[in-house]
Amino acid sequence: MRKIIHCDCDCFYASVEMRDDPNLRGRPLAVGGASDRRGVISTCNYEARSYGVRSAMPTAQAKKLCPELIVVPGNMNKYREVSRQIRDIFLRYSETIEPLSLDEAYLDVSHSDHCQGSATLMAEAIRRQVREELGITISAGVAPNKFLAKVASDWRKPDGLTVITPDAVDQFVLRLPVAKIHGVGRVTAEKMRRRGIHTCADLRTISLIELTQDYGKFGRRLYELCRGIDERPVNGDGSRKSLSIEHTFSEDLKSLEEWLEQLTGLYMRLLQRMEKLGDRYTISGATVKVKYNDFSIMTQERASHTCRISEFRQLLCQCWHRRPAPIRLLGMGVKLKDLRAEMGPEQLPLPLPEPNAFPA
Amino acid sequence: MKFNVSRDALLKPLQLVAGVVEKRQTLPVLANVLIQLQGQELSLTGTDLEVEIVGRLPVDGVEMEGEVTVPARKLLDICRSLPDGAELKFERDGERLVLRSGRSRFLLSTLPAADFPNQDETSAQTRFAISQREIRRLIEATSFAMAQQDVRYYLNGLLLECRPQQLRAVATDGHRLALCDRDAPGLNVDAPIQAIVPRKGVLELGRLLEDTDAQAEVVLGSNHIRVVSGQFTFTSKLVDGKFPDYERVLPRAAGNEIYADRQALRQAFSRAAILSNEKYRGVRLQVSEGLLQIVANNPEQEEAEEQLVVDYVGEPLEIGFNVSYLLDVTAAIHSEKIRIGLADANSSALIQQPEEGDSLYVVMPMRL
Numbered sequence: 216m217r218k219i220i221h222c223d224c225d226c227f228y229a230s231v232e233m234r235d236d237p238n239l240r241g242r243p244l245a246v247g248g249a250s251d252r253r254g255v256i257s258t259c260n261y262e263a264r265s266y267g268v269r270s271a272m273p274t275a276q277a278k279k280l281c282p283e284l285i286v287v288p289g290n291m292n293k294y295r296e297v298s299r300q301i302r303d304i305f306l307r308y309s310e311t312i313e314p315l316s317l318d319e320a321y322l323d324v325s326h327s328d329h330c331q332g333s334a335t336l337m338a339e340a341i342r343r344q345v346r347e348e349l350g351i352t353i354s355a356g357v358a359p360n361k362f363l364a365k366v367a368s369d370w371r372k373p374d375g376l377t378v379i380t381p382d383a384v385d386q387f388v389l390r391l392p393v394a395k396i397h398g399v400g401r402v403t404a405e406k407m408r409r410r411g412i413h414t415c416a417d418l419r420t421i422s423l424i425e426l427t428q429d430y431g432k433f434g435r436r437l438y439e440l441c442r443g444i445d446e447r448p449v450n451g452d453g454s455r456k457s458l459s460i461e462h463t464f465s466e467d468l469k470s471l472e473e474w475l476e477q478l479t480g481l482y483m484r485l486l487q488r489m490e491k492l493g494d495r496y497t498i499s500g501a502t503v504k505v506k507y508n509d510f511s512i513m514t515q516e517r518a519s520h521t522c523r524i525s526e527f528r529q530l531l532c533q534c535w536h537r538r539p540a541p542i543r544l545l546g547m548g549v550k551l552k553d554l555r556a557e558m559g560p561e562q563l564p565l566p567l568p569e570p571n572a573f574p575a
Numbered sequence: 576m577k578f579n580v581s582r583d584a585l586l587k588p589l590q591l592v593a594g595v596v597e598k599r600q601t602l603p604v605l606a607n608v609l610i611q612l613q614g615q616e617l618s619l620t621g622t623d624l625e626v627e628i629v630g631r632l633p634v635d636g637v638e639m640e641g642e643v644t645v646p647a648r649k650l651l652d653i654c655r656s657l658p659d660g661a662e663l664k665f666e667r668d669g670e671r672l673v674l675r676s677g678r679s680r681f682l683l684s685t686l687p688a689a690d691f692p693n694q695d696e697t698s699a700q701t702r703f704a705i706s707q708r709e710i711r712r713l714i715e716a717t718s719f720a721m722a723q724q725d726v727r728y729y730l731n732g733l734l735l736e737c738r739p740q741q742l743r744a745v746a747t748d749g750h751r752l753a754l755c756d757r758d759a760p761g762l763n764v765d766a767p768i769q770a771i772v773p774r775k776g777v778l779e780l781g782r783l784l785e786d787t788d789a790q791a792e793v794v795l796g797s798n799h800i801r802v803v804s805g806q807f808t809f810t811s812k813l814v815d816g817k818f819p820d821y822e823r824v825l826p827r828a829a830g831n832e833i834y835a836d837r838q839a840l841r842q843a844f845s846r847a848a849i850l851s852n853e854k855y856r857g858v859r860l861q862v863s864e865g866l867l868q869i870v871a872n873n874p875e876q877e878e879a880e881e882q883l884v885v886d887y888v889g890e891p892l893e894i895g896f897n898v899s900y901l902l903d904v905t906a907a908i909h910s911e912k913i914r915i916g917l918a919d920a921n922s923s924a925l926i927q928q929p930e931e932g933d934s935l936y937v938v939m940p941m942r943l
Contacts, residue, residue, distance in 0.1 A: 559855040561942040562897060563921065564749050565824045570729060570817035 216381050218334035219449060220322040221356045221364035222305070222341060225373035227318035228258040230351040231297055232287055243268070243281050246289045250274040252465050253543065257289060261373060273510075294318075297349060304344045308337045311451035318353075321361055323449035335378045342376060359384065362445035366395055384443040389416040396440050398433060415441035454555070458492065459502065459548020460485050467508050467541035474505070474531055477545055482524050485547055489522075492551070498522050500550035503530040505542040513538060522549050576612055576641025580634045582661040582676070585617075586654050588630030591807065592621035595628050595779055596647040602692075607644035609691045610665075610672075612637060620691070621647055626776045627694045628783065629808040642688035645672050653681055694810045697796030701737055701768055703761040704790045707804060711784040713744040716755035716934045718777050719903045722748035729816035733777045737768040737795065745821050751900045752824060753907065755934035770795055771818055776811030783807050824937055826925045830918035833862060834886035834929060837913040840867075841905035843881035847871040848898040850879035857943045858898040862917070863891040871898065894920045895943035901926075904936045 224230060228246040233239045243263035248254015254274040266281035278284055298317040305312050311323040330336030338355040345353045352374040356367025359381050367377035379387050392414055394404040412418055418426075418441035426434030439445065462481060468474050502516040515530040527547050592608055600606050600623070609620040617634045620627065654663070657676050664675040667685075674681040714733070722730035725748065736743040742759040745752065772780070780802060784791070794801040802809040847858050851871035861868040862885075869881040894917060904926050905913065916925040920940060927935040 559852065560857045560895065562750055562855075563939040563942065565747060565752060565923065565937065565939050567747065567749060567819040567821070568823055570819045 216359050217323060217325045218327075218332075219358055219361055219364040220308075220324055220334055220338050220341070221358075221361070221368040222301075222320055222322065222338075222353050223355075223365075223368045223372070224301070224318035224345075224351060224353045226258050226260045226264075227297075227351070228289055228294055229260040229263075231294060233260065234350040235293075239285060239287075243284045245274070245277060245284055245286045247274050247277075247286055248288070248463070249286065250278055253463065254286075255463065256286075259284075297351070300349055301345060301353070304341055304348065307344075308341060311449050313450045314453075321364065321449045323451065335376075338376055338378075342374075360443075360445035361447050361449065362397070362440055363387070363443060365397065366391065369395075388441065388443040389414065389419075391415045391441075393418055393441075396437070398436065403430075452555070454553040455492070455496065455551050456553075457502075457548055457550050458485070458488055459504075459546060460488060461504060461544055461546025463506075463544045464542075467543055468545065469541045471532065471535045471539070474535065474542065474545065475528060478503075478527060478531055478547065479524065481545060481547055482527060485522075485549070489549065495555055496551040496553055498549045499552045501526050501530065502548045502550065503527055503534065504544075504546035504548075505531070505534050506544035506546075507538065508541045508543050510543075516550070519549075576610075576643060576667040576672075577638040577665065578612055578617065578634050579636030579662060579664050580617065580632070582654055582657050582663055583659060584632055584634075585663060588619055588632050588806065589651050589654055591779075591783055592619045592628050592630045593647040593651045594782060595621045595623050595626045595775075597623045604644060604686045604690045604692070606646055606648070607686055607691070608647035608650060609642065609644045609688055611642040611688070612640050614640070622692060622694070623775075624692060625773060625812050626779055627808075627810045628779060629810075631806055631808075639667075641667055643667055643672055644686045644688055644691050645683040649683060650674075694799070697799045699794045699796055701762075701764060701795040702792065703737070703759060703763070704792050705742065705757075705759045705761060706788045707784045707791050708786050708788060709742065709757040709759065710791065710793070710802070711781065711786060712933070713742060713755050713757055714777055714781040714784070716907050717744045717746040717753035718781060719907065720746040720748060720751050720753035720936075721774050721777065723774065725749065729771055729814055729818055732771040732773045732814045734818040734821070735770050735772060735795075735800070737762055737764050737770075739764055745818070747819075747821065747824075750897070750939050751904075752821060752937040753904075753934065754821070754825075754936075757933060768795065769818060770800055771814035771816060772800055772811055773814050776800075776809075780809050780811070783809055824923065825935070826916060826918070826923055826937065828918070830916050830922070830925075831862070831887070831889040831892060833867060833915040833917065835867060835883060835913055835915070837905055837908060837911060839883060840913060841902065843869055843883050844898055844901050844905060847879040847881050848902065850877045851898050855941070856897045856899050857895050857941050858901070859893060859895050859943055861891070861893045862887055862889075864888060892917055892919070894924070895941040896924070896938060897941055900938045904938065907934065907936070908932070 229244050245256045245259035245263050247256040256270050256272045256274055256277050258270055259268045263281055263284055268277045268281055274286055294317055305322055308329050309322045309324045309327050313321040324334050324337050334357045338357050342353055342355055354368050354372045354375045356364045356377050358364040358367050358379040363379050367379050370377035393399050393407050393412060423438045426438050430437060468477060498520055500516055501519040501522050502514060504514045506512050513534050515533045519526050611618045615633050617632050619630045661676045666673045670685055672683045672685050718733055721733055725731055730747060734745040740760055740762055741756055743756045745754045791802050791804040798813050800811050800813060847869045850873050851858050852873050859870040865887060867883045867885045871879040908928055910928040912929045914927055914929045924938045
C-alpha cells in the first residue's frame, strides 16, 4: 500500500503578500489585475472569499461584491522563490515529488524512513516547517493514492490535515459527493444528479459497461475512483504533459483579423518557452483557447508534430466559425510527449571500426 | 515478333524478372520487361538500373524473331490469372503486342526495345564457377543480418569476399553480424577480393538460385557483379564503399559456453517473444549450471518464463538480447545442437554450430 501526501498552500499568493505586509492581514485581499485594466482575480484570501470573491473572477465584479477588497498586483518572482523553499522542505521527506503548480504537489513517501515511516507525522512536520520557516500555511491530505490525497487536502482547508487510512478508504469514499471527483465538472455532476447519482456510493451501483457507454474512457476511471482505486504513480521526474500560454487583453478582440493578429505575438512567446524545454519532449498536439467577453471558454485541439503557426491559425478559425464573438483572452499551447519516459532498453552496438579510418 | 509459349513455362522466369521492376520508376521504360526472341530462345529482362535480371527459356512455334518491351506488372498479372496449362500466342502488331490464349485476348502497349537501358559491360577482375547451391547457402545463412537504409550505406548489402578456394559472405546491421564460408574450388585468388552487393540485389539473387549442383559463373568487375546460369543472368551494381573490418568484432575467446538443443531453444525463444515488449523485443537469459532460463516482460506487466536444460558449467550469468536476433540465428543454423559463447552482460555472444559449421553469428546484448 502506498503512502501519498498531497500538499496545497492556502490562498498561496495572498498568504505570501499578507506575510510580507502585516497591514493586509485580517482584511479582504486579492492578488490580481486592476479592475480598470479588465484584470481578473488570481487568488484571494478567506476574508475575501466570505464575500463571494473567487479566483478567475473579473476584478471589477469582485469589487462589486466586496467594495473594500484590496487588490494587489502579483509578484511571480517572489512566489517562485517561496515555492522553491517549500520544495526544499518536501525534499527532506521524499525525492518523489510531483509539483502540480507553484503551491501544490504530490509526495510519495512510501519508502521514506522519516517519522518511523508515518506519513501522517511527515505531513504534520511539513506543515509545521512551512509555517515556522516560511510564515504561510499549507493544507495536506494523506491517503493511499493521489485521488484520495487530493480530496483529503481540501477536506479541512485552510490550514488542515486529513488522513485517510487504508481501512477508512471505503467509509470515506462512499459518502463522497461525485462533484469532488476530479474530472466531474458542473455539467457531468448535473447529468449524474438527474440520474439520481449524488455520491460515490450511488456511482458504485452502475456497472463498468454502463459507465463506459455513458462516459467513454472516463467511465472506466469513474468506476475505479468511486471505489477509491487510483493507480497513477507520483511522477517525480518533473515530466510535463503540456506547455501553454495565454493573455488577457485590455480590450476585446472583436474580429477574426484581430484574433489572428494577436496569435502571432503569442506564438513567438510559446516558441521561446518551448526552446527552454530542450530535446526531452516531442510535440504531439496543438491547442488554442479563447475566452469570450461573457467568460465562456472554447478550446480546440488537433494532433500535430510540428506546431506550425498555420495549425494554430486553423484552430483559431474553427473557434471563430463555431462562435464569432468578441474575446477577452487568447491562449495557445502544445501537448508534449516525454521522450525520456519512452526510452526503452539500450541495444548495444557491435564495436565495428569505421571503414577507411586509420588504425589507432 | 511472333511466337507461342506455354503459360507454365513463361510464368516462373517472368515472376523473377518482374521482381526487380520497381513500383515507381523515374523512366516509363523501367516499368517494362524487355522481351527478345532469337532463334529458339526467349529472353526476358527487367531492371531498376541497379539490378538487372535476364531470364531465358526455350520456345517453339517461333514464326518471327524480334524484340519489344511491355508493362511488366500487367503481363505478369495476365499470365498469373490465366489457367494452368494455357497456351499463349504472342504477336507484335504495330505499336501493340497481342496476347491470345483460348478465348482471351489482350492488347498491351509497347515501348521500343532500343529505349531499354543496357547494363554496362565492365572488365572482369575475377571469374569463377560455383554451384548454385553454394551461393544460395551463403545468402540464406547471412542476408537476414544486412542493414536496411542505414546511414552507413556500406552496411545495406552483403559483403562477398573471394578467398583462395573459398567464398565468404558477411552481413551486419551494426547490432549483430553473420558470417558464412563455403568451398569454391574454382576460385583462384592470391589475396582476398571484397565486393558489397546491395541489399535488393542479394534478395533477388537469393530468389533466382536453385538448390542444385548446377553451376553458375560468377564474374566480379570493379563495380558490377554478374552471376550467369543456363536460365538466367543476374547483374548488380556494387556498393561503392569499403566494408568495415569485421574480423575485429569476432570474439577471440569463447568465454562460457552453453550447448543446447537448437529446436528446443528456438521454440522457447519464440514462445517467450510473444510476451516481450513489442517494440524493443528484449528477453533476459539467466544461465546457471545445467539450466537456461528465458524471461520476457512487456509494458502490460505480462511475463513469459521458459526453462531449458542445457550443457553449461560456469558462473551464473544474466544477459539481455533482442529476441528477434536470437530467432534469426537459431533459424539460420541447421544443426541439431547449438553453441552459445558468452563472456559477460555487456559483451557479444558468439553463436554457431558446435563443430564443423560453415557459419558464425555475433549478437550484441541489450541492457534491460
